[in-house]
Amino acid sequence: MIAIVDLGIGNLANVRKALGGIITSDPYEIERADKIVLPGVGNFGAVMKRLEPLKGTILDAINEGKPFLGICLGMQLLFECSEESEGKGLEVFKGNVVKFKGVRVPHIGWNQVFPAKECPLFDGIKNGSYFYFVHSYYVNPQDKEVIAAVTDYESKGKKVVFPSAVCKDNVFGVQFHPEKSSKNGLRLLENFRRL
Amino acid sequence: MLAKRIIAALDIKEGRVVKGIKFQNIRDAGDPIELAKRYEEEGIDEIVFLDITASYEKRQILLDLVKRIAEEIYVPFTVGGGIKSVEEIREIIKSGADKVFLNTAAVDNPKLVSEAAKVVGSANLVIAIDAKWNGKFWEVYTHGGRKARGIDAIEWAKEVECLGAGEILLTSMDTDGTQEGFDIPLTKAIVEAVDIPVIASGGAGSPEHFYDAFEIGASAALAASIFHYGKYTVRELKEYLARRGVNVRLE
Numbered sequence: 001m002i003a004i005v006d007l008g009i010g011n012l013a014n015v016r017k018a019l020g021g022i023i024t025s026d027p028y029e030i031e032r033a034d035k036i037v038l039p040g041v042g043n044f045g046a047v048m049k050r051l052e053p054l055k056g057t058i059l060d061a062i063n064e065g066k067p068f069l070g071i072c073l074g075m076q077l078l079f080e081c082s083e084e085s086e087g088k089g090l091e092v093f094k095g096n097v098v099k100f101k102g103v104r105v106p107h108i109g110w111n112q113v114f115p116a117k118e119c120p121l122f123d124g125i126k127n128g129s130y131f132y133f134v135h136s137y138y139v140n141p142q143d144k145e146v147i148a149a150v151t152d153y154e155s156k157g158k159k160v161v162f163p164s165a166v167c168k169d170n171v172f173g174v175q176f177h178p179e180k181s182s183k184n185g186l187r188l189l190e191n192f193r194r195l
Numbered sequence: 196m197l198a199k200r201i202i203a204a205l206d207i208k209e210g211r212v213v214k215g216i217k218f219q220n221i222r223d224a225g226d227p228i229e230l231a232k233r234y235e236e237e238g239i240d241e242i243v244f245l246d247i248t249a250s251y252e253k254r255q256i257l258l259d260l261v262k263r264i265a266e267e268i269y270v271p272f273t274v275g276g277g278i279k280s281v282e283e284i285r286e287i288i289k290s291g292a293d294k295v296f297l298n299t300a301a302v303d304n305p306k307l308v309s310e311a312a313k314v315v316g317s318a319n320l321v322i323a324i325d326a327k328w329n330g331k332f333w334e335v336y337t338h339g340g341r342k343a344r345g346i347d348a349i350e351w352a353k354e355v356e357c358l359g360a361g362e363i364l365l366t367s368m369d370t371d372g373t374q375e376g377f378d379i380p381l382t383k384a385i386v387e388a389v390d391i392p393v394i395a396s397g398g399a400g401s402p403e404h405f406y407d408a409f410e411i412g413a414s415a416a417l418a419a420s421i422f423h424y425g426k427y428t429v430r431e432l433k434e435y436l437a438r439r440g441v442n443v444r445l446e
Contacts, residue, residue: 011262011265011266011289011290011291013262013265013266013291014265014266014267014268014269014291017266017267018269104390104391106316106317106318106361107197108318108361108362108392109197109198109200109392109414110197110198110200110240110444111196111197111198112196112198129446130198130444130446132270132271134293134318136318152196153197154196154197155197156390179269180269180270180271180293181269181270182235182238182269182270182446183269183446184446185269186269
């Protein structure tokens with residue numbers, strides 16, 4: 001069973017429809033799940049505060065080797081801290097979250113994702129496929145080995161190449177919204193479901 | 196690289212699609228979900244739902260529809276039409292819409308734009324501008340195109356950008372319904388005046404028209420009847436654009 005962590009922000013119905021499982025904020029249900037998805041929109045610090053009561057449960061699950069997928073802000077929360085606000089993230093990965101500079105923010109729309117290493121999330125998905133993005137911050141991992149895919153964002157004559165997916169062992173994160181990325185997004189969610 | 200977006204528009208009244216749509220193999224051509232799914236299947240990048248339900252009491256029908264769309268559709272969608280308050284905006288976003296758009300209420304009360312941007316974020320806030328050439332300048336119209344406001348559309352576009360709009364949905368009343376092409380001079384003027392993405396709307400009749408809009412810097416182009424009547428599928432349109440070197444999402 002997959003637990004989709006509900007922090008009271010946005011409608012997660014189509015994530016559940018794609019993955020099955022339950023939308024929950026109950027630590028016992030999250031503990032019982034065999035996979036965890038952490039979707040997220042909003043402010044790093046504010047969402048981390050809401051996540052605080054579940055932090056231990058989520059970290060235990062990750063340490064036990066349960067597959068974990070962070071989506072958008074849910075990916076950023078895997079890191080230590082963010083330029084967006086004070087406070088610590090889940091600190092699963094070393095590194096921080098930084099704001100786009102010199103380009104128009106937010107980065108919004110369909111952009112291409114180029115895998116940087118083998119990652120089961122991208123099985124059957126073509127190199128350079130389009131996914132839907134809405135964000136102003138991106139992750140900056142200390143260990144570049146965790147970067148699973150990159151995307152380049154060009155605007156106002158400047159180009160930023162940023163990590164659009166990370167993966168290490170059982171922990172995955174994507175900056176884009178697979179639940180808004182039509183067939184490729186569904187394929188990626190299905191790949192996660194089948195892990 | 197970011198793709199140029201193709202957007203389909205659906206007019207909704209009391210939870211049903213109002214304009215007659217001549218798709219083959221559609222069980223219920225009035226069901227917004229079924230049509231939206233069909234568009235998603237063809238490769239649409241985004242869907243705009245314009246609610247033309249006049250009565251505020253029936254707003255709950257729209258919210259229920261938004262929830263259903265959010266559950267069934269896997270591309271971003273925008274909802275607007277008659278929205279007057281931050282509370283309504285919050286409710287529509289909470290129900291699962293990715294973005295909302297404002298039109299008349301923004302002109303009546305520009306403060307609403309900045310308040311809405313604070314509450315839901317600029318990324319989720321679209322300002323729709325309906326404009327018509329009056330011989331001197333492109334004039335802003337509201338109330339579904341019935342009321343001229345004496346405001347210059349270029350100045351208004353700059354103002355809503357400053358107030359926190361994330362995107363402009365620009366409809367030319369001169370070209371709307373003609374199927375003779377988007378209003379290129381108007382679209383170009385707005386694209387050059389602002390830094391935020393501009394969606395060209397009104398007048399699409401052939402794939403070349405989309406090419407023309409992207410050439411002058413529109414980030415997205417919106418159409419209704421060209422798709423509804425099956426004149427071109429979204430896929431055919433995108434294949435044409437890709438052949439002409441436009442960066443589009445083709446799967």
